[in-house]
Amino acid sequence: MSFMDPGNVVWFEISTADGQAAKDFYGPLLGWSFAVDPDSSVGGVTYTRIMAPGMPYPMGAVYENSRSPEETINASIVSSDVAADQDRLEKLGATVVVPATQVSDVTAFGRMADLRGNVFSLFQNDQTPERLKDFAEQGQAQMQEMAAKPVPGSFAWFEIGTTDAESTEDFYRRAFGWRIEQDKSAGGKPYSNIFTGNPWPSGGLYDHGADGVDYLMPAFLVLDVPATAERAQQLGATVEFGPDANPDGLVYARIIDPRGNRFGLFSAPVDAPTPASTDEQVTA
Missing domain, CATH: 3.10.180.10 (2,3-Dihydroxybiphenyl 1,2-Dioxygenase, domain 1)
Structure with a gap:
């Protein structure tokens, strides 16, 4: 592809x-x-x-x-x-x-x-x-190249947050042919991986339930999510969620920048394989 x-x-x-x-x-x-x-x-x-x-x-x-x-x-x-x-x-x-x-x-x-x-x-x-x-x-x-040698600061994921998972999943499947599957590494969180055509996921869908928040945001790879989230606050942003972690060690947070725009931060698990040794990739 x-x-x-x-x-x-x-x-x-x-x-x-x-x-x-x-x-x-x-x-x-x-x-x-x-x-x-x-x-x-x-x-x-x-x-x-x-x-x-x-x-x-x-x-x-x-x-x-x-x-x-x-x-x-x-x-x-x-x-x-x-x-x-x-x-x-x-x-x-x-x-x-x-x-x-x-x-x-x-x-x-x-x-x-x-x-x-x-x-x-x-x-x-x-x-x-x-x-x-x-x-x-x-x-x-x-x-x-970016997937094999992840660069901190890069656009490496996107995430859809939804208060109505069924209609949201149906829309994006019909709109773009995306495949959406439960993420078994998320520790039971209502999170699914989004496959846009490649054999690896390039985004995710978080089911926040009826009382949650809706968004479609880019997410950026960093080395230290807590430190970067703290720096974002010092620069005038608001930490909307997190930092939180999955059982595999992936850490993530959701940020609102000083102009009111939402974006994500994440760091990959320390022992995560890279495309140099596996078919799995992280890419936008």
């Missing part, structure tokens, strides 16, 4: 009216570096690529629009036709937040909200088949 096949979660975006505030928070917290896309700085809009420490290629972006009060952080899902997918997902109960928009001669995107109001993006690449093949192979190699 190609990295760029429809249904894969390949990117995340922070949409904000204050890009510098986002950089001032996430840069010190996760070691990110930033590079402005020179072709995007038009009409008060700036698109800034985000790189994990030591990585030469981006994993996400800050979308700054000084004229918009929108504050979101969302995962981006590959689409073969954003407009057609938006029509199809509307019939499943989703809502169009930003209609399909052509942003260059090779890229289109749109934003939607699922049945629980969680925002996600659809991303379409319209490069020629030859260039798209090269891009997909390069992206796959990059993700393989």
Whole structure:
């Protein structure tokens, strides 16, 4: 399966009216570096690529629009036709937040909200088949590298929290063909792994029950979740949940950043196998 096949979660975006505030928070917290896309700085809009420490290629972006009060952080899902997918997902109960928009001669995107109001993006690449093949192979190699040698600060998971697991699972299965299976390593927690097409999971679904919270958030790999969560608080964030741990040693927390956006932190079990010795991988 190609990295760029429809249904894969390949990117995340922070949409904000204050890009510098986002950089001032996430840069010190996760070691990110930033590079402005020179072709995007038009009409008060700036698109800034985000790189994990030591990585030469981006994993996400800050979308700054000084004229918009929108504050979101969302995962981006590959689409073969954003407009057609938006029509199809509307019939499943989703809502169009930003209609399909052509942003260059090779890229289109749109934003939607699922049945629980969680925002996600659809991303379409319209490069020629030859260039798209090269891009997909390069992206796959990059993700393989990141999985084999995990980089702290990287976008390495996504998580859906839900107050209605049945309808949420049904929506994403029908929307993108995702396979959702109970995570037997979660120590009895109502947690399921999400397979977006690969033989390894790339995200998870947490059933919080009727009194819980709904979200769709990116999660970032760190070496020390408690220390990083404490640092996030010092930078103005709120720890919404955790740190908590699974029986296998995985530690995680859920954070609300100073602009009100939710994201996750996690550290892998110390003795977790890597793709160098197994088919299991951690990748977005």
